[in-house]
Amino acid sequence: MSPIRAGTALPTSPPDSGDFEKTVRDWREFDRKTEATEYQGVAIYRNEFWTSKQRAGHPLHEISYRACFKPQLPGFFIDRLTQEGEAVFDPFMGRGTTVLEARLKGRRAMGSDINPLSRILLNPRLTPPSIDAIGARIKAIDFSAPTQTPDELLVFYHPDTLRQICALREYLLGKTSAGTLDNVDEWIRMVAVNRLSGHSSGFFSVYSLPPNQAVSLKAQARINTRRKQTPPSRNVPTLILKKSRSLLRHPPPPEMATSPLLFNAPSHNIPEIENASVSLVVTSPPFLDVVDYQGDNWLRGWFCGIDMAAIPVANHRSIDDWTDFTRQTFQELARITRPGGHVAFEVGEVRGGKVALEETVLKAVQGLAFRPVLVLINDQKFTKTANCWGVANNSKGTNTNRIVLLQKT
Ligand SMILES: C[S@@+](CC[C@H](N)C(=O)[O-])C[C@H]1O[C@@H](n2cnc3c(N)ncnc32)[C@H](O)[C@@H]1O
Structure with a gap:
């Protein structure tokens, strides 16, 4: 496959991290003020930034996958940090929430996952048949x-x-x-x-x-x-x-001149993607060893003729190993993200909230060509419905998405 070029229409006035931070700081959509703290000079903002209502997403998203996020999460960043035609990428695409949301919003949709099941789940929903x-x-x-x-x-x-x-x-x-x-x-x-x-x-x-x-x-x-x-x-x-x-109960994604690009590759090495060609990455890696992607997908693997046990899915027990893995991923993201582009890296909650992976991410990127912009914590009450779509509730019926936002220097 030949290397890809950047999205067709780069914005005339590029979306700005400062504007994004102001939006987050002033957020009042659900009648709550944003709480602001900081970690080693990086601002941390906590609020309910997107709704927990399942029906708010496009129905094409409604397939299940372990540890998937809601379409509102990538939607929040895609809307504010890219313009139509720009390339949006997810190196851990899972069911393809970021990639499909990007496509629905007229962005160039790009994604990859080490598990070939991901492409099987996503590809036909990007250009659905009648x-x-x-x-x-x-x-x-x-x-x-x-x-x-x-x-x-x-x-x-x-x-x-x-x-x-x-x-x-x-x-x-x-x-x-x-x-x-x-x-x-x-x-x-x-x-x-x-x-x-x-x-x-x-x-x-x-x-x-x-x-x-x-x-x-x-x-x-x-x-x-x-x-x-x-x-x-x-x-x-x-x-x-x-x-x-x-x-298929809602209209399909809009027609676009560029076609989506999907890969089946490890997050640290996706050579088909050209340098500096991506404007925004919205992604969520495996959180240590929390989810057994091979075991949970064994029946799907059998049906599709995939030997799940042979797929080298990341499954790290120690924080040090996970930090190395995250750093290697960011080295590849530094290559493919254009200067001024962004990475929104979601780390959820692990070990009952005792391990702050967002701090580990900030450590893992030190010395790479990224500037930390902020950490956004989406804090919301979940409905029962959210649980059965693959998002684990904690005992209090609330949960958080913790997203580290970085800008490519
Ligand atoms: C948290 S899930 C992503 C879910 C996705 N955000 C969604 O909404 O469906 C993490 C994904 O990382 C994939 N993965 C695990 N190790 C990987 C690696 N080394 N490189 C690329 N993908 C990997 C898994 O197969 C899984 O689909």
Whole structure:
């Protein structure tokens, strides 16, 4: 792939860190004054900066992924620190919240993740097919005759449902190896991946954990015993169509001259991206060893033919290792971010709030070509709905997003 160029329309008057800081300091949208403190000369601002209401986002975001953030988080920075056409990037894109939000806002959307599952989840939502094309393709797929149905999966599925899932899986893997998988197939795969297991009748499985976290076969057997449940029959094509309608209920992203760029690479080395080509990075790395991305995605990996255990997902036990990993990521971000551009680096809460990763980030970037602008703490009460979309509540029913904002010098 050839290196990419910067976004088409660089702003005539570049968005300014000072204006951003003033907005944050004067923020009163939810009737609260911003609290200001500081850490080693860097201002820390705390308030509720974006709403916790799930419905405020575009429905195309409504797929689940472990430790995803809400679209309002990248939206807050994209709106204020970039203009249309500029490149916005996420090196830990997950389900692709930053990348999709950038695309919806007419920015050049760029993202990467070490797990190939990310591209599978995101790519078809950047340029979604029509519901008619999806319906026609579903009609054309033979859901009745798989060559194999792994019996161990019967702890999740009714035998008829498992047959349909396996038939669809074989169809998709066959088209992938033949190189004939198109955007409609990719859409169907993305929706199916999101329906594999969950806690309501909208999923293929019997009651299980929320969809961003597939439990082991043994754990599912225990859930079945405890709840005295056996998997009910669920119709795979019907559920895919239903979820597709829901995801597509609002207009798609605008047409753009530049196409999105997605990579499957480690955050410290993404050579396809040209130097100084990105205006804004909004990202959230793995927080130490808090989330087991391989384990939680094992069922999705099976469906997509990905060996999750072979993916070198970052999983650091010690703060020192995490600091090194973060620094290496920032070295790459220093290469690809244009002078004056920004990085918004979200670190959430770990170890019950006892470890302040935002301070670790500030330490990790010392000596690199970045100037700390501020730390923004979004402090909000969560609804129950937010929890099942993959955001962990703490015991008090509140949680924070902690974002270190840096400017490329
Ligand atoms: C906190 S999640 C990001 C979630 C994302 N913000 C979203 O809204 O979906 C962190 C992501 O980092 C990815 N990851 C882990 N190690 C990585 C590495 N070394 N390089 C790139 N991505 C990595 C994981 O696969 C996971 O998707």
